[in-house]
Amino acid sequence: MTQKEKLVLVGNGMAGVNAVEHLLKLAPGKYEVTIFGSEPHPNYNRILLSYVLAGDSKVDDIVIHPFEWYTTNGITLHTNQTVTDIDITAQTVTSDKGITVSYDKLILATGSNPFMIPLPGADKEGVMAYRTIRDCEIMIDSAKKYKKAIVIGGGLLGLEAARGFLNLGMKVDVVHILDTIMERQLDRPASKMLQEALEDQGMNFLLEKQSAEIIGDKRVTGLKFKDGTVAEADLIVMAVGIRPNVELAKKAGLECNPGIIVNDYLQTSVPNVYAVGECAMHRGVAYGLVAPLYEQGAVLAKHLASVETAPYEGSVVYTKLKVSGVDVFSGGQFVDAEGTKAIRVHDEFSGIYKKVVIKDNKIIGAVLFGDTSDGTRLMQMIREETDISGMEKTAILKDNSGSGAASGVADMSDDTIICGCNGVTKGTICSAIKEQGLTSVEEVKNCTTASRSCGGCKPLVSDLLAYTLGTSYDKNAAKETICSCTEHSRDEVVEAIRSKGLTHVREVMNVLGWKNEEGCSKCRPALNYYLGMVNPESYRDDSTSRFVNERMHANIQKDGTYSVVPRMYGGVTNPAELKRIAEVAERFNVPTVKLTGGQRIDLLGVKKEDLTAMWEELDMPSGYAYGKALRTVKTCVGEEFCRFGTGDSMAVGIAMEKRFERLNTPAKVKMAVSGCPRNCAESGIKDLGVVSVDGGWELYAGGNGGVKVRVGDLLTTVKTEQEIIEYTEAYLQYYRETGKYGERTSEWVHRLGIDHIRDVVQDEAKRKELCARMDTALSVTKDPWRAAIDSKKIRQDLYEVVELT
Amino acid sequence: MSVKEEQLVWVEAVSYEELAFNTGKTIRYQGEEVALFKLSSGKLQAIQNRCPHKDGVLAEGIVCDEHVFCPMHDRKIHLPSGLVQLPDTGCVKTYSTKLQDGIVYIGFAKAEELAS
Ligand SMILES: Cc1cc2nc3c(=O)[nH]c(=O)nc-3n(C[C@H](O)[C@H](O)[C@H](O)COP(=O)(O)OP(=O)(O)OC[C@H]3O[C@@H](n4cnc5c(N)ncnc54)[C@H](O)[C@@H]3O)c2cc1C
Numbered sequence: 001m002t003q004k005e006k007l008v009l010v011g012n013g014m015a016g017v018n019a020v021e022h023l024l025k026l027a028p029g030k031y032e033v034t035i036f037g038s039e040p041h042p043n044y045n046r047i048l049l050s051y052v053l054a055g056d057s058k059v060d061d062i063v064i065h066p067f068e069w070y071t072t073n074g075i076t077l078h079t080n081q082t083v084t085d086i087d088i089t090a091q092t093v094t095s096d097k098g099i100t101v102s103y104d105k106l107i108l109a110t111g112s113n114p115f116m117i118p119l120p121g122a123d124k125e126g127v128m129a130y131r132t133i134r135d136c137e138i139m140i141d142s143a144k145k146y147k148k149a150i151v152i153g154g155g156l157l158g159l160e161a162a163r164g165f166l167n168l169g170m171k172v173d174v175v176h177i178l179d180t181i182m183e184r185q186l187d188r189p190a191s192k193m194l195q196e197a198l199e200d201q202g203m204n205f206l207l208e209k210q211s212a213e214i215i216g217d218k219r220v221t222g223l224k225f226k227d228g229t230v231a232e233a234d235l236i237v238m239a240v241g242i243r244p245n246v247e248l249a250k251k252a253g254l255e256c257n258p259g260i261i262v263n264d265y266l267q268t269s270v271p272n273v274y275a276v277g278e279c280a281m282h283r284g285v286a287y288g289l290v291a292p293l294y295e296q297g298a299v300l301a302k303h304l305a306s307v308e309t310a311p312y313e314g315s316v317v318y319t320k321l322k323v324s325g326v327d328v329f330s331g332g333q334f335v336d337a338e339g340t341k342a343i344r345v346h347d348e349f350s351g352i353y354k355k356v357v358i359k360d361n362k363i364i365g366a367v368l369f370g371d372t373s374d375g376t377r378l379m380q381m382i383r384e385e386t387d388i389s390g391m392e393k394t395a396i397l398k399d400n401s402g403s404g405a406a407s408g409v410a411d412m413s414d415d416t417i418i419c420g421c422n423g424v425t426k427g428t429i430c431s432a433i434k435e436q437g438l439t440s441v442e443e444v445k446n447c448t449t450a451s452r453s454c455g456g457c458k459p460l461v462s463d464l465l466a467y468t469l470g471t472s473y474d475k476n477a478a479k480e481t482i483c484s485c486t487e488h489s490r491d492e493v494v495e496a497i498r499s500k501g502l503t504h505v506r507e508v509m510n511v512l513g514w515k516n517e518e519g520c521s522k523c524r525p526a527l528n529y530y531l532g533m534v535n536p537e538s539y540r541d542d543s544t545s546r547f548v549n550e551r552m553h554a555n556i557q558k559d560g561t562y563s564v565v566p567r568m569y570g571g572v573t574n575p576a577e578l579k580r581i582a583e584v585a586e587r588f589n590v591p592t593v594k595l596t597g598g599q600r601i602d603l604l605g606v607k608k609e610d611l612t613a614m615w616e617e618l619d620m621p622s623g624y625a626y627g628k629a630l631r632t633v634k635t636c637v638g639e640e641f642c643r644f645g646t647g648d649s650m651a652v653g654i655a656m657e658k659r660f661e662r663l664n665t666p667a668k669v670k671m672a673v674s675g676c677p678r679n680c681a682e683s684g685i686k687d688l689g690v691v692s693v694d695g696g697w698e699l700y701a702g703g704n705g706g707v708k709v710r711v712g713d714l715l716t717t718v719k720t721e722q723e724i725i726e727y728t729e730a731y732l733q734y735y736r737e738t739g740k741y742g743e744r745t746s747e748w749v750h751r752l753g754i755d756h757i758r759d760v761v762q763d764e765a766k767r768k769e770l771c772a773r774m775d776t777a778l779s780v781t782k783d784p785w786r787a788a789i790d791s792k793k794i795r796q797d798l799y800e801v802v803e804l805t
Numbered sequence: 806m807s808v809k810e811e812q813l814v815w816v817e818a819v820s821y822e823e824l825a826f827n828t829g830k831t832i833r834y835q836g837e838e839v840a841l842f843k844l845s846s847g848k849l850q851a852i853q854n855r856c857p858h859k860d861g862v863l864a865e866g867i868v869c870d871e872h873v874f875c876p877m878h879d880r881k882i883h884l885p886s887g888l889v890q891l892p893d894t895g896c897v898k899t900y901s902t903k904l905q906d907g908i909v910y911i912g913f914a915k916a917e918e919l920a921s
């Protein structure tokens with residue numbers, strides 16, 4: 001057995017670990033790998049920190065390689081350890097904890113350090129950078145205590161940080177030394193458009209301001225500028241640039257200027273020592289984005305695996321601003337200069353701006369604002385130096401035919417990185433498409449992670465599908481199948497259930513030729529819903545096709561316990577009920593009792609084996625807080641008590657909740673009733689919101705206060721309380737019959753159009769039919785908690801835990 | 806990898822008849838928690854009741870053919886091998902089962918095995 005060579009990586013970050021991952025695939029067993037990292041975490045995706053800060057992801061979600069990956073691959077990992085010395089003659093590295101490891105090959109991937117402006121007072125508490133999970137956690141924590149943040153630096157990173165603070169409920173000023181933000185990525189018009197869009201979101205800009213001093217006692221209280229003015233702040237984040245982290249390399253005598261100098265194979269000036277990532281300086285450039293780091297890593301990995309590789313010759317970079325909800329794209333050389341000409345489109349009505357810079361008949365750069373769909377195609381043309389002399393100039397921005405682009409991907413080498421965020425190459429995507437029979441961008445995403453992060457590469461992935469599958473891929477038809485088990489769309493399946501008289505889940509899958517005999521976790525619940533919707537009276541619900549919460553009739557929590565929410569019609573309760581809830585909570589040692597956003601009580605942390613006994617003692621109906629069903633009807637106090645009220649919102653809410661409780665719907669449904677347009681029950685952001693107005697009631701449809709906030713559209717105005725119920729019946733039944741499983745009314749209303757839905761429910765004949773079918777659907781529902789209490793079989797099948805001795 | 810038959814303790818668990826198809830049963834034994842499944846084919850499968858991703862309880866997952874989908878974040882796990890399916894990775898411990906006179910037995914490693 002030959003001795004393995006020793007490979008040591010300093011820096012457990014994106015660039016280094018990616019190179020090692022590649023290397024392990026190319027030459028498994030060639031090296032014995034040791035990794036040192038200063039941070040306590042396994043390798044994580046730094047660019048997604050902004051999503052964590054913005055509240056869209058959790059720290060755990062952005063881990064790329066969990067600890068077990070290192071173990072499975074036989075890698076020795078030293079986290080929380082900083083390498084402090086390299087002995088280049090003895091070929092060893094030593095850490096601050098005193099561990100010394102020898103190497104045959106050494107990779108430095110130490111990244112960079114945020115640059116901190118040496119202002120007086122910069123050492124005060126509350127002054128920080130934005131680079132690591134730790135920084136992110138500090139920012140999130142501070143937002144709980146403090147109200148006002150200042151971000152110094154109006155670049156990409158500064159704006160993402162500022163957006164994060166807004167999401168965390170803080171006020172934020174962005175201080176920038178120039179009069180245009182993101183000047184390194186945007187030209188003046190685009191920069192001003194972006195500023196306006198961000199101002200609309202609540203960001204405040206202090207432009208052309210030079211910081212002079214950070215004021216405060218122990219903790220920062222404000223920022224003073226050269227012009228003498230002061231801005232208040234409880235927290236200051238500096239995002240003014242990064243410096244390659246070369247302290248270690250310099251100490252060891254590696255040539256640095258300012259990054260560690262590397263050649264086209266990432267070799268430094270010292271034999272057997274390599275550098276990759278932000279700390280490296282290649283042909284005079286140190287990159288600060290991930291896509292080029294992955295390209296470097298791929299070359300380095302091949303070199304170390306002794307696989308033939310083309311040299312790394314530098315990268316053309318592009319950027320997208322994430323999290324802000326504003327579409328901005330910029331790539332290549334986008335500033336006008338001598339010898340360049342530009343094509344510009346500026347549509348002030350739609351807020352769209354596009355600029356393409358051309359030199360010697362080639363596109364060399366582009367800036368897009370508002371509509372960035374051309375981005376990937378333009379980048380392609382920049383990278384390939386496409387000659388555009390034969391092209392209609394205005395068509396450069398309009399050519400969306402796809403044929404041009406598809407032939408573009410054909411010319412790319414298999415190593416070309418398609419998804420910059422996750423480092424997925426063309427080769428990986430194409431073989432996944434072929435070997436696993438993928439047919440949609442969604443499937444490619446699930447299978448290879450390409451386009452999972454910023455989504456900028458979706459058009460390229462689509463082109464690759466077209467290129468690999470040929471004519472069988474039609475992206476325009478883009479038939480949305482229920483899931484990858486079938487070629488059929490939702491409408492085709494529902495039609496087949498109706499016309500062929502299909503009666504159970506297995507039968508549907510059988511008759512319609514499902515690829516997996518028993519389907520998957522996506523289609524099984526969908527089919528179960530459609531069958532129940534079509535045949536409410538005869539269909540026997542299939543509990544094995546229900547998602548856990550709907551099968552157990554309680555919400556599963558991350559530790560496997562459940563939460564229990566009893567029904568409280570209209571959010572109205574009484575002392576006896578409250579007492580009973582309190583007693584039950586005590587008797588079952590419920591760890592947490594919480595009021596929900598839907599005006600009821602949540603008992604959290606209940607063991608599954610306790611559920612049925614607890615329900616029995618509660619003696620209240622299930623609140624369906626877990627289901628794709630009617631959740632709550634939120635009410636304000638209304639005319640009974642409120643001096644502004646014109647309608648009895650509580651009574652109407654209670655009546656609605658009693659009418660529609662236990663109704664299965666494509667996705668959860670929340671309703672609200674407010675006694676006047678002051679809208680204290682938030683009727684504007686509910687699936688159906690009712691508002692009392694002088695002489696009647698307004699019904700708002702398709703509102704949503706969740707992931708994508710949407711204000712409801714006015715569906716209709718009615719006079720009586722009876723009509724509220726009638727129109728709601730028709731509306732909800734129409735949603736049940738035409739909605740896709742999992743589709744909220746906000747998406748459904750958007751898809752069908754409020755005018756169409758209004759036409760349907762206002763047409764008396766259609767409304768009566770819908771109401772009749774709703775009546776049937778409601779007539780067969782039963783309280784699931786009662787059913788479980790009454791049936792030994794249900795209790796045994798679903799809730800029993802067997803303890804063996 | 807696999808523990809030899811003779812090193813197993815066969816523990817009597819539940820009646821086969823009383824197990825519902827495609828519905829996991831949570832079983833605890835000496836600090837271990839097992840999810841036991843009776844598949845549509847009638848076959849029995851037992852795996853550790855902890856998803857390698859974030860400790861999701863697998864007994865409550867949707868079962869399709871020979872796979873269970875974790876109820877937490879939908880990782881797909883192959884029951885006979887315990888392997889997490891692509892694009893995710895990882896594996897779950899599997900347990901041997903046997904059926905005798907209508908009773909399901911689960912094979913646990915002998916105590917000293919567990920301790921090592
Ligand atoms: C909030 C944020 C958002 C971003 N958004 C984007 C984006 O949208 N698109 C994009 O392309 N890029 C983005 N970036 C930039 C991108 O994250 C970096 O380019 C990339 O992470 C650099 O990788 P790296 O491996 O070179 O450095 P890092 O990921 O920083 O890894 C270096 C690691 O080495 C460790 N280390 C340093 N010295 C030592 C030592 N002596 N011993 C042991 N360990 C050491 C460090 O602690 C660190 O963990 C963003 C960056 C941030 C901070």
Ligand code: SF4
Binds near residue numbers: 636637643674
């Ligand atoms: S919505 Fe109107 S009626 Fe209801 S509580 Fe508010 S102010 Fe009073």
Ligand code: SF4
């Ligand atoms: S309760 Fe809702 S908002 Fe809160 S963490 Fe869970 S999913 Fe997110």
Ligand code: FES
Binds near residue numbers: 875879
């Ligand atoms: S815990 Fe199982 S998928 Fe996350």
